[in-house]
Amino acid sequence: MRNRIMVVLILVLGSGWAVCRGQDTADEWDMRVHSVDGAHFYALADVDSVTFHSRVIRVPAGHFVMGDGASYCGVDEHEVTLTRDFYLGRHPVTNKQFMKAVQWAFDNGYVTAAIESVQDNLDGSTERLLSMDHEACEIQFDASGVFYLRESPGSAQSAYPDGYNPADHPVKEVSWYGAVRYCDWLSMQADLQRAYEHAGIWTCNGGDPYGAEGYRLPTDAEWEYAAQYDDERISPWGFGPPNCDLANFYNGSTHCVGWTSTVGSYPEAPAGLGLWDMAGNIFEWCNDWWICDLGPYLVIDPTGPQTGTHRVARGGSWNTADTYMRCAWRENGYPGAGYNHDLMGFRIARTVGP
Numbered sequence: 001m002r003n004r005i006m007v008v009l010i011l012v013l014g015s016g017w018a019v020c021r022g023q024d025t026a027d028e029w030d031m032r033v034h035s036v037d038g039a040h041f042y043a044l045a046d047v048d049s050v051t052f053h054s055r056v057i058r059v060p061a062g063h064f065v066m067g068d069g070a071s072y073c074g075v076d077e078h079e080v081t082l083t084r085d086f087y088l089g090r091h092p093v094t095n096k097q098f099m100k101a102v103q104w105a106f107d108n109g110y111v112t113a114a115i116e117s118v119q120d121n122l123d124g125s126t127e128r129l130l131s132m133d134h135e136a137c138e139i140q141f142d143a144s145g146v147f148y149l150r151e152s153p154g155s156a157q158s159a160y161p162d163g164y165n166p167a168d169h170p171v172k173e174v175s176w177y178g179a180v181r182y183c184d185w186l187s188m189q190a191d192l193q194r195a196y197e198h199a200g201i202w203t204c205n206g207g208d209p210y211g212a213e214g215y216r217l218p219t220d221a222e223w224e225y226a227a228q229y230d231d232e233r234i235s236p237w238g239f240g241p242p243n244c245d246l247a248n249f250y251n252g253s254t255h256c257v258g259w260t261s262t263v264g265s266y267p268e269a270p271a272g273l274g275l276w277d278m279a280g281n282i283f284e285w286c287n288d289w290w291i292c293d294l295g296p297y298l299v300i301d302p303t304g305p306q307t308g309t310h311r312v313a314r315g316g317s318w319n320t321a322d323t324y325m326r327c328a329w330r331e332n333g334y335p336g337a338g339y340n341h342d343l344m345g346f347r348i349a350r351t352v353g354p
Helices: 004-020 095-107 176-189 220-227
Strands: 030-035 038-043 056-059 062-066 078-081 084-087 111-113 116-120 128-131 138-139 148-150 285-289 313-314 330-333 349-351
Touching: 030 084, 030 116, 056 138, 056 220, 062 220, 078 220, 084 220, 095 111, 095 128, 095 176, 116 176, 176 285, 220 285, 220 313, 285 330
Parallel strands: none
Antiparallel strands: 030 038, 056 084, 062 078, 084 349, 111 116, 116 128, 138 148, 285 313, 313 330
16 A cells, blocks of 8 residues: 555656646645545645655664673673564554554454453453553544544643644553554554464464564564664664764653654664664563573574563663663563553564565
């Protein structure tokens, strides 16, 4: 569908503009963009440029040193080789993207929903995927079966006193189960084999995430490899300290924003890949079970522990200090609904096929 949208837009800007050149002014013309959500109109006189961004970035296979000798649970430095190229989301999944997907899942009976939460309804699972009863959650659900967006009534009101549009802010209050379920929804829509089991410990592709066909979360190693690409930099933007022009975080005395920001509000970092928000804004779930001490050993395509109680989270958030911005800094979270999920989001990954 995205390709068809692009074609329509090119035709409008090309042949459509050629038609309107015969008019006295472009003020009378609208640009109409078609998508699965319907047609959207934009005043042509207000459009000065159109930019297309891929939702995923191809990250080449390679070798790097994981850990930096100083970061929390990233002290141990060890060599890691990733043998397969992979796609990584350019930015964290947004409220708009998650809402569209969960509406599809609800309409097809893959989830159940009430005012306070979205529950899984596939493969016998009933895990909570999204906590809508928390003020941080900007996705809501009404009695007619429709999901919609709202401004958070919490800290967001101080950060954005004139109001804000939550559509392109990263989704919050999503559990690890909700993140991997979203990946599976994308796989189902694309007719790809789902990556995750939805019983027991929710293993990714039988314990081999790198061999999964469908969408998934990045592994712990893939996330750090992409964040420091490709010079083993300390932070995604380089070797210097963070500031509020580079990322959305808590700078030691005040918040840069005081809430999440629209994805892509800061410079691409690492610029060599063109990724957004790898540090700050929202923590990102990773595929792996959590363990702090990774050891000093050479590892090829690491998958982390086979079991655990918590999952790896990366990147820091709008409400965490500058030390969390380091590529090697490793955090964790309980995969079900609960602690700190107002700071948890995610980005998608997928192994590049043969």
